Amino acid sequence: MPISSYVVRCLPADQAAVREELLALPGVELGEATEKGFPVVTDTPTTRAATELGERLQDLPGVQSAVLVYHNFEDVADDLAAAATPPKP
Amino acid sequence: MPLANRRLFIKQAALSFASCVMAGSLPRNLTAATTVEGEDGLTWQKAPCRFCGTGCGVMVGVKDGRVVAVQGDLENPVNKGLLCAKGYHAGVALYGKDRLTTPLIRRDGKLQPVSWEAAIDTIASEIHARPATFGFYGSGQWTVMEGFTAMKFMKGGLGNNHVDPNARLCMASAVVGMITTYGVDEPSGCYDDFDLADTVILWGNNPAEMHPVLWSRIIDRRAKGQQVEVIDMATRRTRSTEQSDHYIEFTPQGDLAIANGICHLLVKSGKYDKEWVAKHCNFRQGADADGEAMTFEEYAKWLETYTPEYVQQVAGVRPKQLQLLADRFADPDRKVVSLWCMGMNQHTRGTWINNLVYNVHFLSGKFGKPGSTAFSLTGQPSACGTCREVGTLGHALPGGRIVANPEHRQQCEELWNVPAGRINSKPGHHAVALFEALQKGDMTGCWVQVTNPAQTMPNLNAMTSKLRDRFLVVSDIYPTVTTDLATVVLPSAMWVEKNGVFGNSERRTQQWFKMVNPPGEARDDVWQVIAVAHKLFEMGHPGMKNKDGEFLFTFKDQDGKPLEIWKWEVFNAHNVDEMLYNEYRPFTMMKHKDVAPYQELVNSRGMRWPVVKNSDGIWQETPRRFVEGEDPYVKPGTAVDFYWGKLKDHKALIWARPYEPPPEVPDDKYPFWLCTGRVLEHWHSGTMTRRVPQLHRAMPKAYVELNPEDAAKMNISTGDPVKITSRRGTLTLPAWINGRSTPAKGAVFVPFFAEESLINLVTLEAFCPLSKQPDYKKCAVTITKV
Structure with missing residues (x-):
């Protein structure tokens, strides 16, 4: 967790390599x-890893776009809450 | 279910959804119904996204009373299953650990927890003592009913018109632009036009970051083999530039000259749509909202100033570039959409530049046709639905009415069932005037809901430095720099923690139901106002009675007994939103802005008003206003009918508005332009998005963008601290050079999301005299390497 899914677009000619x-x-x-x-699902141990993986999908050669379409964070919701406070002035 | 099986379950559901988005079809379990039990065991319900004015449809997944998942709503025609980075994390934004959960009152300099009763008593006592000098500062992120409740309380109750929203800072120029051009607010076109245009022109906006789903709707057409040309007119290169076919850089405020320059070329060449102009337009001149009549010949003569050479002189645009733009509009077979947002609205001549872009589309006849329109993109999720349609502005009343008009006041008094003469005829303060009055002490108190003025007003030292000395009530979900100044802080319910309705850029009104409880003692902003109103009613304030002597907010059950909705447990047990919406809906019909019945919104992914029952008894939405066959109020045989035309002749106005330089331009002492704005990852002042770890990590702090040549001359590299100073204030930020955007030479850009880096200490509060909207896009600064 979290688990996300993406629509990864590429040209038919690039599909095998992608x-x-x-x-x-x-x-x-x-x-x-x-x-x-391709429809793609990702399952990573942390939200940081999920974000980094999403960026890597976008940067793969031959990938025209990798668009996030689903995001489930139920197992990390409490960790996210604990982590999230912005810096104060 | 064992964890391993649950993961498999969710992954299957996630993959299935992605496959459906790809195929453009619905998953078998996710029909057009608005609440479903998903394959992953979650309960899914629809809602419009919490963030920008695009109004994407989101499906929110709830488990055990918490939001735990988000997916794009395939059924929503706005986004068809896609969301941007912020949309996916809207659910996470509910659960920051420092969520406000209890009312607070400042005692001995510190905010201390109190009961709701104590907080409500304190607010009501202050308003009772000083009702005329108490203001209400609301928001384009207010739900429709939050805005309506504040309006009824203030204008229909206290007889006090000092209600203005933060949308004054984002959309007022677009509003006054439309009203002066075609007599009524809100766009004619719709998002469907983006799917059909041959050429899309960006007038100083950056949709790749600010309206990303709409941007991808345009750009993805190329992947489907469609030709769509994008022309990016801007003062800096952005992510939008990267995917545009042409980049036309202009000097700040030069847009006024560019628009007139295009019209000059169209008229000089004779390549304008004479028939369309004759049928649908009159000409007007003058600086104000009324102007004076002008003939076409006088207009053509007036345009002679705007030669390509003059446009180059004031706007920096080369004659070939101006000709390219003119050629696009001159091509009778080309469908052209113009898009704009803050670059044109946050502008000391914002109303004028709005008028001028309509001029270009009218002269060329590229308006009121599928794929051809001038479309104002709204920034906030309900600046349209709430601020503009409910009229939460100092001079306005719901449904396109104004306080200065006696008939309008009478209509509202009747619909609100309040005594004749209750509504004050004198307009209240606009946002800058409200905060100036608070600064001076002419206004003694203010209630702020769903916005953060101590971070977002321009020239902060002049606008907000005395707020701690006033009676300031702030309803919010997290601590902010504004709650830091408050006398009373009220914890609010957020997004799907309450029932709500938003209205987006394309006039689509969208509804959602409460899905989870707010944390701690947080409560709906609607309830907060009703509770204070009832305390004032108990204290004998006459304004809190309706015409029948009952409480102003009286709704009755099926036995005719008033519901005690000022009591939280009663409010929470009923859908008060629906009751208020049903009271509001009749207001919308006078100006043909009919919103749909509540149940129609429940059963749909929103409807674009005017929504009128057709001859088959079906409630029908209006994709394009003023267009025959789409808008039910159009006179048959007219093709395009500006039925609210200012001159009451069913025509729009082409305005002769001149180029005028901004009030503050770079000089020897302050040689750089400063532009401010948003970034993709953060919404406005960052109070929600900076509490989402992924978004915070992606964009952790503010920066100053410099042009690489300027940076090289000053020996500044990325990461170096740079001092930005104006006549008003100073701020030090790390430099970012050759990042995602590049300002023009002699200009810098700073985002405003970071509360520890208040760029609005530096900005200028000068505003458009017609719309009163401040200009955050241009002032003069000096840049120094620290």
Whole structure:
């Protein structure tokens, strides 16, 4: 946890290479590809790792866009609350 | 369920949802219903996003009384399942550890916990003692009913018009622009036009960061093989520039000249839509809102000043660039959408530049047609739905009415069931005037809800430094620099912790139900105002009685017995939002801004007003106003009908508004332009988004962007502390060079989200004389490496 899912867009010609790149990333699973790209789910131990993984998806060669569409943080909700206070003046 | 199985369950649900977004179809369990039990075992309900004026649909997942998941709402036509970074974390923003959970009163200099009864008594006593010098500063993040309740309390109760919102700081120029151009507020077009345009022109806005889902709606058309050209007109290169086809950099305030320059070229070449102009427009000249008549010939002569050479001189735009813009508008087959936001609205001639962009679209006939419109993007989630439609402005009343009009006052008195003569005819203070009056002591108190003026007003030392000496009530969800100055702090319910309605940029009114309880003793802002109103009623204040001598906020149950909604347990047990909405809805019909019945909103993903029952008995929304076949109020045979035209002739006005430099420009002592604004990760003053760890980590602190050539000359590198100083104040920030944006040479940019770096100590409070909206985009500063 948290668990997120993305729509990862790429051209059909790049799909094989993108699939390989995606499967090499820890915490990533792919759904069935279409001509637009892949549905992807990520499962990471921390929210920091989830954010970094999302950025890596976007930066993979051949990926046109990686758009977050679902985010479940039920197992880390308390940790998030404890962590979150902005700096004071 | 064992944890491992639960993870599998959720991952399957997540992957299934992503597949559906890709295919553009609904998951089998997630029908058009507004509440569903998900595959992942959560209860999902719809709501519009808490943040910007796009109004994306969100599905909020609740488990054990907490928001634990978010997904984009596939059924919502605004975003079709997509959200931006802030939207995904709106749920997390509810659970910061320093959430306000108890009322507080300042005693011996410190805020101390008190009961609700004590807090309400204290506020009511102050208002009872000094009712005429108490103001209400509200928000474009108010729900519709929060704004309506404050209006009824102040204008329909106390007879006090000192109600103004923070939307004065974001949308007032767009409002007055529309009213002076076509007689009534809010856009004609809708988001569907973005899907059809051949060319999209950005007039000083950065939608890639500020309206990201709408931006992706435009840019993703390219991935589908559609041609859509984007022209970015700006004073700095941004993420929007990266995906634009043309970047046209202009000198601050030069937009006035550019718009006139385009019109000059259209008229000179004869390549304007003569028929459209003759049928739908009149011409007007003058500096104010009324102006004087002008002929087309006089307008054409007036335009002669705006040659490409003159435009280059004042705006820095090359003649070829101006011609490119003119060519787009001159092409009769090209569909063109203009978009703008704070670059045009936070402008000392904001009303004028709004008028001028409509001029360009009217002259070229690119208005009121699918894919061709001039569209004002709203910043806040309900600046339209609440501030503009409910009229929470010093001069206004609900439904497009004004306090100065005796018929309008009478209509509101009747709808509110208050005695004739209750509503004051004198307009109340606009935002800058309100805070100036508080500063001087002419106003003695103010209630602030859902906004943070001690961070967001311009020239803070002149606007807010004396607030601690006034009776300041602040309703908020987290401690802020404004609660730090308060006499009374009230803990508020946030977003899906209460029932609510928002209205977005494209006139879509969207409803949601309360899904989780607020923490501790936090309570709805609507209840807070009603509770104070009832305490004043008990104290005998005549303004808290309606015409029948009953309490101002009287709603009855099915047996005709008044509901004691000033008692929290009674309020909480009923949908008071729906009761207030049903009272509000008739107000909206006079100016053909009919909002949908409440149940229609419950059963839909919002409806664009005017919503009128058609001949089949179906409630029908209006995608495009003033357009025959879409707007039910359009006179048949007119094609486009500006039925609220200022001259009562069903036409819009083309205004001759000149170029005028800003009041403060760089000089020898203060040689740089300062522009301020938002960033993708943070909403406004950061009180919510900085409490989301992912967003805070992504953008942890404020900075000053410099042009790399300027930075090199001053030997400044990224990370170096830089002092930014104006005639009003100073601030030191780390430099960021060649980051996500690049200002023009001689200009710097600073975001305003960080409360430890108050850039508004430096900004200028000069405002548009017509809209009263301040200009946060341009003042003069000096830059020094520390």
